[in-house]
Amino acid sequence: MRNDALPDVELANLVDLSPDMLFRCERRADGLLYLTFSEGRLAQTLHLTTRENQDRPLLDLVPADVFERILPEYEQCFEGHPREFVHEWAGRTVRHRPQCVFGPDQDVMAVVGAISDETELHRLSQELRASEDELVAFSYNVSQDLRTPLTILDSSLQLLEERSQRPSPEASGRNMVRMRHASQRMTKLIQDLLGFGRAARSELQLQDIDVTALARGVVEKMRAQDPDRRIDVRILPGLTCRGDKILVRNVLEQLLGNAWKYTGKRNDARVELGSVIRGGREWLFVKDNGVGFDPSQAGRLFHAFERLHDPSEFEGTGIGLATVARILRRHGGTIRAEAAPGEGATFLFHTGGSRPAKTPAKAIEVYA
């Protein structure tokens, strides 16, 4: 760079604007490395500006672990073999990009370069890798879960084919029932997968929701689909929340549907939707007296494809609660589960926001 093109004072200002630390390092007669120039934002953050260095050797300027890490690299630079490297520096991830400054007889007079703060980049790339792993695991699970009903369909069809010369009405009927059941299972899995995707992507249309009315509609639908089921459903009047109506309906369908399912073995099945004040906010809850679950496994409930119950005992795709958690998270809310095996389950949730907690019409303590 020609000096007349950029006056020194402007160059200094320009260097100050750099997010990196720009530096020059030399080896003095005492054999030690010194920073003779060190400016830019990262130098300011690390308190390594030229003014702060006060002509002390690098050894005294940087933490011992950093010095040990970078010394061999800079030894290499002074041998004429500079290379980029990345390391941890006081909780940051930094990248060094050194270059040699050669003297008249091709010896290395100094090393200059830039050090960049890549902490954020590093964090984001780790996050990306984790979400990539999650995606791989997810598609792996989907393919596996689709293969089960597909196997039943395929095997039943092969059986029908094998028996086509000597058909047996009884065997044909059996295989057709299996096929129908398997295709319904696949349909349900595909529907649930679509719901899980929609929970993450659709735009939220926020409004004040009459949760009581919405829940009554959901229960009416369940009763219509399963008219013989005797179940006592209690919905507290006056429940409200702010959220996307379609997605909140999904949440209620899932939670009330689970309560419906997991109380299936009781003659005195009871499901309750209410609200409770916890930590100064109003939570809605769905409580049942069904089979419950092991509370030490509660964290797994909200992960896709995690199932705490044997599929032969209770059908399900393992996606429903993951979808619920995702919907509530998108609203800025959350869900948690409380239970004991054989003593029913309670799911407490809210849709976020800073609504003041109003006193519920009837205070119900949940496993307090």
Added chain:
Amino acid sequence: MIRVLVIDDEADIAATTVEMLELRGYKAAYVTDVEGIAEAIKRHQPDVILQDAQMPGLDLKPTIIAQRGASSKRMVILVFTASVDAERIWRIVGADGFVEKPFAFDALVKEIESRMAVRAMHS
């Protein structure tokens, strides 16, 4: 008659597989829970086991070791799986081969026959 035991928690998969094996001239039975495996081996005395790789409460490798100890016969044990990495796991868990679900009946029968032939060569 070659005796086959199908171990799978999906009753419809187990039942269709058994029906198919019977049509092809095998003597077949199935069990759908891990707890019932030992009893089923004792009762059915299988020459071949088709063991589902993912059942609730199943630890595949110790289960296969236990199966080998539960019978005086040198059984052919095939991992029966919907998992995509069957090819990688079947040796590790000590099985004799694997059958990927969904499967063609002909392919299953061929796999059983070829593994039975290998067993006969070694005994």
